[in-house]
Amino acid sequence: MKKARKLLRIIFGRTAFVVMSLLLQISILLAGFRFLSHYMVYIYGGFTLLSAFVILYVVNKDENPSFKLAWIIPITVIPVFGTLLYLFLELQWEGKIINRRLRENISDTQPYLKQNPRYMEQLAKTSRSNANLAAYIENSGSYPVYGSTNVKYYPVGEEMFEDMKKELEKAKRFIFMEYFIVERGEMWDSILEILERKVTEGVEVRFMYDGMCCLVLLPYSYPKELRSKGLKAKMFAPIRPALSTYQNNRDHRKILVIDGHTAFTGGINLADEYINRKVRFGHWKDTGIMVKGDAVTSFTMMFLQMWNITEKEPEDYGRYLRDPEFFYPPELSMEGFVIPYGDSPLDQETVGELVYLDIINTARNYVHIMTPYLILNYELVQALQFAAKRGVETIIIMPHIPDKEYAFLLAKAHYEELIRAGVQIYEYTPGFVHAKVFTSDDEKAVVGTINMDYRSLYLHFECAAYIYRNEVIKDVERDFKETLAKSQVITLEECRHYPWYKKFAGRVLRLFAPLM
Structure with a gap:
């Protein structure tokens, strides 16, 4: 019934x-x-x-x-x-109007995202090439490099969910949340209950989710329902009954900011499959991070830049910086460098793709990747092949149970050409990998929302954190190896015995992959 x-x-x-x-x-x-x-x-x-x-x-x-x-x-x-x-x-x-508004908002937040020269000087002394990458990210989106930041890594959504609730309970001033998927169930209902209580305590709560949810997951009037509970709530780009490219640019980001001192991001949305309370495609393997320290400012401003695209009143951005009287626990390690960054599909600057390419092209010993989709352009294929050919251990972990059959066909259309060049491809046998993770040479990592497909790299609003010589990198790499142990290697022999009609379908889909 x-x-x-x-x-x-x-x-x-x-x-x-x-x-x-x-x-x-x-x-x-x-x-x-x-x-x-x-x-x-x-x-x-x-x-x-x-x-x-x-x-x-x-x-x-x-x-x-x-x-x-x-x-x-x-x-x-x-x-x-x-x-x-x-x-x-x-x-x-x-799209042109949104891009103009976003550029204005980025300009308005620049005074709060000024590069601390001390951090850039330290990074340049440690690695000139990483300082160059940091300079590119700052020039393209005004996202600086930070020191004095602690990062905690979560190998599964269940662990991150528990810490999200604990940190939400500590909120004193404001909570910002921006998510791609929201669905009522144990995860969202638990968080909403905390948000409602926090509103009664005088905490400002802003909640924004992508308008794609209104098709099936949530009623169109859901923001109004949330506003009746005291939250400031809105949909980004509600789906409308009109043909438009604007509706193709979705907000794929996942950001939670608490009081300007703590932030969460990663692949984990607000629905029960992300914490394995609901089984959809076997075990749901997802990852995320909690950031504490100076780098949280970038996530705060990133959220406000998107929120204010549709707002008419000027924003007092300075109100949402970390309280100067707030001190982090002394036991937190604040070593290394962190660069949170956003990527817009409207500015002709493919930050997400170029950061991935930089990691692949500068890897010396290994580059390890977890991604749910593998829909690649020529540049990424060439970079992965060249890394493997010059002796860099290049391993990609993909899902064994896909969520989208057409995306799996497209991914498999790349398998043979990559494996022939020496790239190792594994499939996570317990189920579906939704993680978006890069690690390289025990010193670099990226954790965020950016898939290796055209939608993430060119069509969606995305975010991630580039991490360099931070202690958390060893946790990310440890999780990669543990996931690899649960995965099966894909061989050339298997690729050659793949059904011909599926091969043909994958090759046809590759032709139109950029438009899908």
Whole structure:
């Protein structure tokens, strides 16, 4: 009965309305093309010329060649539909407005994200190449490098969930939360109960989640319900019944900030599968970190930059810095360097991809990766292959039980070319890997929200922390080895015996992967 009611809510709810509206718009477009087909003799030449100009524009556009190829094919094969679709999407204005607002917010937060020259000097003395990377991240998004920061690593969501609750209970001034997926259940209900109590204690709570949740997981009016409980709540980019590229840029970040002194990030969303209270694809292997110290300021400002995209009143950013009277426990290790950073799909700066490429290209002994998806462009394939060919131990852990069949087909389309070059690929046999983790040479690590696929690298708002010579790196690497022990190696022989129709499907999907 419960499942039947849920199905009826989906059928007669907003999700069905959105889907039907989109299908109606597509039908109108197709009907328009059909109508035009009667006059194709007269206008085909015009569209052929227009297609040629569009292709010339695409070829000369400053973007990834994979995206260019994915567009050139439909424009060439179906010039009328392909050309009009490209022009329709290219002329969208919502993304430009969001980008302008985000740039303004980043500019407003710059006074609070000034680089401490002492940390940069220390990093430069330790490693010139890492200082160069830090300079790039600061120049691209105003995210400085920090010392005086403690990082705790969580190899599973269950452990992080317990610490999230403990830290939330300690909140005195404010709580900021920004998540991609929220679903009612043990995890979210427990956190919401704490947030409601904290509001009554005078703690300011801001909660923002991605609008994709309104399709199935939460009612469209859920922010209003949360506001009635005293929380400041909103959806980022609610799904609307209109064809738009704006709706393709999702907020994939996971950020929790408490009083400006403690922050959490990683792959862990607010739903029960992330803490293995609900089984979906076997054991859910996910990771995250808790950050305490100076670097929390970047996560605070990162949240406020996104929150204020839709706000009209000016923000007093200085109110949300760490209280100067707050002191961290003396037993916390504050060694090494931490760079929290965000990545926007609207600024033409692929920070997430370039940080990954820097780690791969500068690795001396090993680079170890956990990722749920492996949908790679030419640059990442070449970097991974070259690392393996020059003797760097290059290992990737993937899920054995996928959550999306098309993504698994795409990943397997890369297996053989990587393995032939010496890259080792393992699949986590107990279930699904949702972790987004890099470690290299016992001195570098990245933990965050950024998958190795086109959506994360080019289409989503993302965040992560680059960690250098911090004690936590040994914990990240230990977890990688323990996960590797539970995984099975993929051999060339297995790749060659993979069903031909799945190979073919994967190769076809690779052609359109940038647009998926």
